[in-house]
Amino acid sequence: MRAVLRRIGTGLVVLWVAATAAYLALLAAPGSTVDTIVGDGADTPAIRSQIITEWGLDRPAVLQYLDYLWRAAHGDLGRSYLLQRPVSAIVGEQVWPTLKLALSAAVLGILLALVLALTTRRPWVRRVSSTAELVVVSTPPFLIGIVLLSIFSFRFGLFPVSGDHGAAALVLPAVTLALPIAGVLTQVLRDGLDRALDEPFTVTARARGLRESAVLVRHALRHALLPAVTLLGWLFGVLLGGAVIIEQVFGRPGLGQVTLTAVNSKDMPVVLAVVVLSALVYVVLNTVADLAYLLVDPRLRRS
Amino acid sequence: MRRTRTIAALIATLSLALAACDAGSATTSAEAGQPVDGGSLTWGIETEPITFNPHQYAQAKARLLVGNSFEGLLTHDDKGGYVPLLASGYEASPDGRAYTFKLRSGVRFSDGTAFDAAAVKANIDQLRAAGYAPAVAAVQLHSLKDVEIPDPATVVFRLTAPDVLFLDFLSSPQGAIVSPASLKAAKNLKAGGPELAGTGPFILDRYTAGQEVHFKRNPAYWGSRPAYLDEVTYRFLKEPSVRVGALTSGQVQVIEGVPATDQALITGDLTLSKGLNSGSAYSYYLNAAHAPFDDVKVRQAFRDALDVNTVLDAVYRGTATRAWSVVSPTSPFYDKSLENSYGDNPARANQLLDEAGWTQRDADGFRTKDGKRLTVRLVQSAPFVRDRRDILAQTVQAAVRKSAGIDLNVAVVDQGTATKALADGAYEVFDNSRADTDAGAALNLLLRSGGAINRTGVTDPEVDKLLAQGDAGTDRLGAYSNVQQKVVTQQALVLPLYAPADQIAASRSVGGLGFEPTAGVPVSAYGVWLAK
Numbered sequence: 074m075r076a077v078l079r080r081i082g083t084g085l086v087v088l089w090v091a092a093t094a095a096y097l098a099l100l101a102a103p104g105s106t107v108d109t110i111v112g113d114g115a116d117t118p119a120i121r122s123q124i125i126t127e128w129g130l131d132r133p134a135v136l137q138y139l140d141y142l143w144r145a146a147h148g149d150l151g152r153s154y155l156l157q158r159p160v161s162a163i164v165g166e167q168v169w170p171t172l173k174l175a176l177s178a179a180v181l182g183i184l185l186a187l188v189l190a191l192t193t194r195r196p197w198v199r200r201v202s203s204t205a206e207l208v209v210v211s212t213p214p215f216l217i218g219i220v221l222l223s224i225f226s227f228r229f230g231l232f233p234v235s236g237d238h239g240a241a242a243l244v245l246p247a248v249t250l251a252l253p254i255a256g257v258l259t260q261v262l263r264d265g266l267d268r269a270l271d272e273p274f275t276v277t278a279r280a281r282g283l284r285e286s287a288v289l290v291r292h293a294l295r296h297a298l299l300p301a302v303t304l305l306g307w308l309f310g311v312l313l314g315g316a317v318i319i320e321q322v323f324g325r326p327g328l329g330q331v332t333l334t335a336v337n338s339k340d341m342p343v344v345l346a347v348v349v350l351s352a353l354v355y356v357v358l359n360t361v362a363d364l365a366y367l368l369v370d371p372r373l374r375r376s
Numbered sequence: 377m378r379r380t381r382t383i384a385a386l387i388a389t390l391s392l393a394l395a396a397c398d399a400g401s402a403t404t405s406a407e408a409g410q411p412v413d414g415g416s417l418t419w420g421i422e423t424e425p426i427t428f429n430p431h432q433y434a435q436a437k438a439r440l441l442v443g444n445s446f447e448g449l450l451t452h453d454d455k456g457g458y459v460p461l462l463a464s465g466y467e468a469s470p471d472g473r474a475y476t477f478k479l480r481s482g483v484r485f486s487d488g489t490a491f492d493a494a495a496v497k498a499n500i501d502q503l504r505a506a507g508y509a510p511a512v513a514a515v516q517l518h519s520l521k522d523v524e525i526p527d528p529a530t531v532v533f534r535l536t537a538p539d540v541l542f543l544d545f546l547s548s549p550q551g552a553i554v555s556p557a558s559l560k561a562a563k564n565l566k567a568g569g570p571e572l573a574g575t576g577p578f579i580l581d582r583y584t585a586g587q588e589v590h591f592k593r594n595p596a597y598w599g600s601r602p603a604y605l606d607e608v609t610y611r612f613l614k615e616p617s618v619r620v621g622a623l624t625s626g627q628v629q630v631i632e633g634v635p636a637t638d639q640a641l642i643t644g645d646l647t648l649s650k651g652l653n654s655g656s657a658y659s660y661y662l663n664a665a666h667a668p669f670d671d672v673k674v675r676q677a678f679r680d681a682l683d684v685n686t687v688l689d690a691v692y693r694g695t696a697t698r699a700w701s702v703v704s705p706t707s708p709f710y711d712k713s714l715e716n717s718y719g720d721n722p723a724r725a726n727q728l729l730d731e732a733g734w735t736q737r738d739a740d741g742f743r744t745k746d747g748k749r750l751t752v753r754l755v756q757s758a759p760f761v762r763d764r765r766d767i768l769a770q771t772v773q774a775a776v777r778k779s780a781g782i783d784l785n786v787a788v789v790d791q792g793t794a795t796k797a798l799a800d801g802a803y804e805v806f807d808n809s810r811a812d813t814d815a816g817a818a819l820n821l822l823l824r825s826g827g828a829i830n831r832t833g834v835t836d837p838e839v840d841k842l843l844a845q846g847d848a849g850t851d852r853l854g855a856y857s858n859v860q861q862k863v864v865t866q867q868a869l870v871l872p873l874y875a876p877a878d879q880i881a882a883s884r885s886v887g888g889l890g891f892e893p894t895a896g897v898p899v900s901a902y903g904v905w906l907a908k
Binding site: 111120167321 | 426587
């Protein structure tokens with residue numbers, strides 16, 4: 074119980090630090106909030122003073138910050154400077170499309186990695202697969218997306234180009250996002266498998282007369298999974314970063330687009346909400362990773 | 377970003393190759409023929425509007441959506457004049473300080489509210505409410521004194537001074553009349569959307585942020601006929617190559633925004649059309665507030681050093697329209713006599729720079745004076761860079777370096793940094809184009825002393841007088857023509873580059889597409905039909 078409470082406590086501190094850091098970063102960025110609201114339109118002192126009054130920007134930064142924290146603690150994330158709607162609504166309606174994309178990409182990426190790492194054990198298959206992995210890892214997702222679109226959507230019309238219209242529209246974006254993940258994870262898993270197969274317990278297992286596939290799946294894979302689980306946090310970063318580009322290329326709704334616009338236009342309330350949300354997911358994922366270690370490795374359970 | 381662009385070019389080539397495979401199997405469909413009722417159109421557009429409230433309108437790229445559901449008292453004709461829309465007629469008082477409008481009867485907003493004089497007044501009151509639309513209140517309504525409604529079908533606008541630009545406001549998106557009931561009830565008033573009701577031929581009924589906006593036909597439209605289409609969906613496709621791909625594969629029937637690199641793909645069953653925008657041409661404004669551009673000779677030298685045609689061809693492959701004046705060539709106030717009257721004269725540029733004292737050259741070949749390099753800075757704000765204006769700037773940079781030893785320093789920065797540079801005067805070149813329907817509105821902002829976007833740092837009483845004369849409506853053509861001669865030809869404060877344009881590419885089965893008169897942006901969906 075105490076351990077759980079401590080975890081929640083640390084989680085909250087992480088959230089607070091993330092929000093504060095984002096706030097300070099935006100404060101330190103050149104130009105004022107008024108500048109960004111004015112944009113490239115007409116700019117006179119009268120217009121400026123109206124904007125300042127409307128958003129309460131004449132208060133000291135510390136006061137604005139405390140006010141923000143106070144309201145955030147009560148579930149009020151404020152209104153977007155740019156879109157003029159409540160931030161909770163903007164983020165709320167965009168979370169599910171991004172989550173759908175991220176989850177399907179993650180599942181696809183992990184499955185692909187498992188299958189590839191386990192099946193490409195012969196030297197020549199392995200070399201082919203390894204090269205392909207390197208290629209997809211080093212290709213920008215933008216390019217992968219457009220190439221997939223050009224072939225499967227524009228040329229053969231198998232999948233729709235844009236939007237969030239059912240399962241078919243999810244295929245290409247999810248594959249685009251999953252390929253680099255699969256690439257990295259396969260390399261890590263294969264490396265882990267190689268090392269596990271060199272261990273004495275493998276010799277013992279083989280000596281017991283186990284089939285090679287059983288050795289691989291039941292024994293070596295468990296060891297290989299540990300470093301892969303550590304990459305869970307990294308995975309989240311890739312998914313969020315990739316979503317920005319993929320949502321743009323595929324014309325999909327989602328948090329990536331919202332974040333990009335908000336950062337570009339210094340839309341502070343939206344940026345803060347996205348940062349806090351990301352921090353929250355990060356905390357949850359790391360907790361899951363910690364629990365997964367226990368599941369994968371019995372030695373950790375005992376200690 | 378640089379990398380993305382190279383890749384985009386690569387993709388264009390790739391798609392070209394794929395399209396080439398297709399060319400053999402292309403079938404020619406019948407032309408759109410006579411208008412037909414019904415059907416559902418999907419239109420891929422470049423820009424997702426930040427707001428659907430017409431009063432808050434600020435993006436020329438979003439203008440094609442406004443007219444679907446909102447209308448003003450007036451609209452533009454194709455000669456720069458005004459024709460009644462929700463008004464049945466109007467007259468100006470002899471002193472030009474009052475406009476009396478008779479309103480069309482029997483018009484209802486799509487939420488059932490009646491359109492009458494009280495509705496018009498409620499809209500103006502809303503626009504002037506504190507914190508609602510400060511830019512509209514400060515600029516377009518600056519001369520409005522009050523609004524009187526003697527009877528439900530009559531509105532009188534009283535002005536503090538004669539101002540013909542007030543008519544431009546009444547025909548602009550910001551001057552659209554929104555149902556006063558929905559103005560009161562809307563939870564997110566400034567964001568607009570399905571909550572706001574207008575009088576237009578379509579009703580915005582669904583908006584999915586980041587994906588699309590959907591309009592359905594307004595069956596009770598007051599005009600001579602309802603819209604042809606049952607429904608129209610605008611999909612937000614930000615990547616040009618994706619827009620073109622979606623069109624060539626038939627997933628959308630119309631797209632807007634076809635960059636030069638992709639125009640070769642619009643062949644066979646597809647048509648491409650281009651409309652020049654209204655307002656001001658894309659121009660470089662030279663900051664005469666400090667050295668080196670405080671010297672008119674250096675400004676003229678910068679202008680003469682540049683061969684605009686060559687630069688445009690290099691960047692836009694012959695698809696751009698060269699601008700000769702700060703005023704767009706489609707405007708009725710465009711002064712044609714400026715054409716070929718200046719520029720592309722490196723010999724004269726070098727002579728002018730010698731005369732101005734920039735006689736020395738440094739190790740890199742740039743001109744210097746008193747040991748100081750002839751450097752001018754152009755700061756571009758990344759969120760507002762479009763039409764490859766960053767590439768254009770780099771090409772200009774290379775051109776003026778080669779022909780006259782001028783060091784044009786180009787920086788593409790975030791909005792905050794750009795605003796700061798402008799506020800601190802840390803720039804010598806400012807780039808801008810405006811899509812105002814009345815060029816006079818753009819000139820007022822850009823050239824009047826203390827104008828809201830006057831970045832030349834010049835206060836010229838004569839220009840101010842001419843602009844005021846234009847506002848008052850007395851010999852507008854002559855007044856604006858004098859302004860153009862002055863700032864472009866004589867003073868070289870403005871270096872016009874190209875006339876911004878919109879492009880539409882569409883399947884041949886779509887009829888009624890085109891560009892709005894005067895504004896030059898793609899039309900709304902009212903007159904568009906889909907052949908069966």
